[in-house]
Amino acid sequence: MQRLLTSAPAVGTVCGLEIAFSGPGRPWLTTPVRNPVIAALDVPTAERALELAGHLAPDIGALKVGKELFTSAGPELVRQLRATGAAVFLDLKFHDIPNTVARAVEAAVRLDVQMLTMHTSGGLAMMKAAVEAAEAAARQCQRPAPLLLGVTVLTSLDDASLKEVGIDRPVAAQVEWLARLAVRAGVRGLVCSPQELGLLRSVLPRDIQLVTPGIRPAGAALGDQKRTLTPRQAMAAGADWLVVGRPIVAAPDPRAALRELLASLA
Numbered sequence: 001m002q003r004l005l006t007s008a009p010a011v012g013t014v015c016g017l018e019i020a021f022s023g024p025g026r027p028w029l030t031t032p033v034r035n036p037v038i039a040a041l042d043v044p045t046a047e048r049a050l051e052l053a054g055h056l057a058p059d060i061g062a063l064k065v066g067k068e069l070f071t072s073a074g075p076e077l078v079r080q081l082r083a084t085g086a087a088v089f090l091d092l093k094f095h096d097i098p099n100t101v102a103r104a105v106e107a108a109v110r111l112d113v114q115m116l117t118m119h120t121s122g123g124l125a126m127m128k129a130a131v132e133a134a135e136a137a138a139r140q141c142q143r144p145a146p147l148l149l150g151v152t153v154l155t156s157l158d159d160a161s162l163k164e165v166g167i168d169r170p171v172a173a174q175v176e177w178l179a180r181l182a183v184r185a186g187v188r189g190l191v192c193s194p195q196e197l198g199l200l201r202s203v204l205p206r207d208i209q210l211v212t213p214g215i216r217p218a219g220a221a222l223g224d225q226k227r228t229l230t231p232r233q234a235m236a237a238g239a240d241w242l243v244v245g246r247p248i249v250a251a252p253d254p255r256a257a258l259r260e261l262l263a264s265l266a
Ligand code: C5P
Pocket: 040, 042, 066, 154, 155, 156, 191, 192, 193, 213, 214, 215, 223, 225, 243, 244, 245, 246, 247
């Protein structure tokens, strides 16, 4: 099922469904990641993560490992997840001095993750060091460089919280500022909320890949997400990748929930 396509056909086949994704870009067709849906493994233990991976691996685009799971289960879990055949998105949001972030990115590439994150507020030099480290390590390991994504302003922050840390600009202006800085550093993708898709699509080069959480299939519980889009709406608004947690991982049948979500993109 995992295919490495070099040309981008208009239609992809995902779990037996012919899917013509409505987003303007189809980057998953030219990467080892087979479709745009990323399941956030927001679970506390390796056992639960591996159980979910067993259900999802045949059809998922990538499995996202965040700080909670990585801190409790570590690199060995990432290796085990990769062994299922699924791509891995290591969401540790690196932010440190350039050398430290570069070495961490290098370690992530050696671990064979396909996507990873860092904070754009770490600065131009830090981002450049990270991009160079990702490419050099990938060359050494003879595998495609992972998609290194920049995080701009966390959605938990508002204008007042930015002021508290000395940033006297509205959130949207700060998101745009950091996104442009990331592009200058050679970063190829950004994580953004559904609300930021329109802004970023209008100001960034089209080949910058946008990864969007806050996705809820029609009728799904919102949980603590306040402003959501359906998978189809998010792709139409310019998302290249969709991060989906609870609607898949907390579903009674995660694989069926994933398949239904993929079908909604067809
Ligand atoms: O369960 P749910 O679909 O809300 O999970 C969304 C995932 O995306 C979680 O892993 C969450 O940490 C992540 N995320 C988010 N909002 C952001 C950045 C990341 O929901 N702004």
